[in-house]
Amino acid sequence: MNIIFVLIGGWLGAVIRYEISRRVETFWTYSFPLATFLINVMGSFLIGLVFQADWGTDWHNFLAVGFLGSFTTFSTFHLEIVQLSSKKRIIIAVSYLLCSYAAGIALALIGLSM
């Protein structure tokens, strides 16, 4: 039964991530990967809130494991760092890495304290 919540959450998370990054890419022309950054920090804030709210196993599997787990991404984040580095955009790559971790953890802490 748990699996159904994970499957539906995972479906929605991936589709919404794709849609947001597609829309951000229509107006954002700089090399900083704004779409993935916004998705990852937003998801970090929301997972703090969900964890703090503690609505039980089903909601945890749907929202934290399924939806937010799938919405945010670690592999694309690291792929973008490798791509920026190979284009000699080292400063952007390092600031992307550090800003993502700093903002993600800070927002997760804020979510946990709300």
Next chain:
Amino acid sequence: MKVYIAIGCGGSVGALLRYLIGVIMPQTGTFPFGTLCVNIIGCFAMGYLTNFVKRRFFADNPALAKGLTTGMVGAFTTFSTVSLETALLIQDDLLHIGLLYLACSTTGGLGALLLGLRLSPVPSHKEHTI
């Protein structure tokens, strides 16, 4: 429309695999090994698939390529859980373990991604142009 279905299916499969690894590898101690493993495996897969989907077959099926990379591997790996686990370690006054976790995630992730890119056969020019 096709691309949304492919990404949705990929996302479900990725989330399910991550959930199952969490069930098989329950957390023991304070260090989040489960998420670390998931993210490192996913980075290897992302590196491998980045070259793999440049094949002619995927040029004819772009939705399938997006479903595998953006959908499945994107959903399998997770950033929000890393943030949450690190935030919880900081709340428990275990900042040093949190920093070690981030260092392992990033060095492991970048190493696995570069390995995946290197091991993936780059499609030959011939295959591209046929």
